[in-house]
Amino acid sequence: MLREPLESGEIHISRAARQSTFPARFQLIAAMNPCPCGNLGNPHQACVCTPTQISQYRGRLSAPLLDRMDIQIEVPSLPVELLQKAPEGESSAYWRERISAAINRQWQRQSCRNAQLQGEALDQHCALQPEGARLLTRAADTLHLSARGYHRILRLARSIADLEESATISLQHLAEAIQYRRLAQRFIH
Known part of the structure; x- marks a missing residue:
């Protein structure tokens, strides 16, 4: 359902022999864990998922939908000390x-x-x-x-x-x- 509006900026709806087109330009922002338990790649907590569970979890992601996302980044968990500090960088x-x-x-x-x-x-x-x-x-x-x-x-x-x-x-x-x-x-x- 998201692929068409992500690509064209429009959505086409057909109901009861009628067709309508609506503008649908939007910015999709999504987040997910790297595995079902959320700890894969975490240096402070071990992942308890099996390779099969991880594969099945990631398999739920639609490859065509992911292909339409321009920016895909991995965000590691931060130590508490960094969360308590004032953020650095530009405003x-x-x-x-x-x-x-x-x-x-x-x-x-x-x-x-x-x-x-x-x-x-x-x-x-x-x-x-x-x-x-x-x-x-x-x-x-x-x-x-x-x-x-x-x-x-x-x-x-x-x-x-x-x-x-x-x-x-x-x-x-x-x-x-x-x-x-x-x-x-x-x-x-």
Whole structure:
């Protein structure tokens, strides 16, 4: 049910010989444990799940749905000492400004957000240097990327470049975008 609106930004409903189309552009944010007990990979608490349980748990994830998620990251549990400290890093206001500036760059350059780039516009605005193209080709082969996954990496790399106020997609932007797709490969393959 989520795949169509994630891809097209619309939902089509057919009931009693009538069809309707509604706008459905949204941002999906999801979270899950790495296994049924939640401790897989936790250095402080042992996982009690069997490999079969872990495989069955992860098997409930739809590969096509996961393929439509641009950013997939693993978030380790934090020690209590870190939770009690004041957070380090940039403020929300700082990031709000940077993101607004990146979105403005996208609209000025191509009259849409990077996530909406398709076909020739995607090729034009997400063009890679030869070394970037080689890196993405290797990643596509190694990670068994679908065409959708390949294009999502390009769009994400373009967004990372926009956040850094870069006119071109560098190897670093591309490598960062590729890193955000690796979790799906652990769950699917």
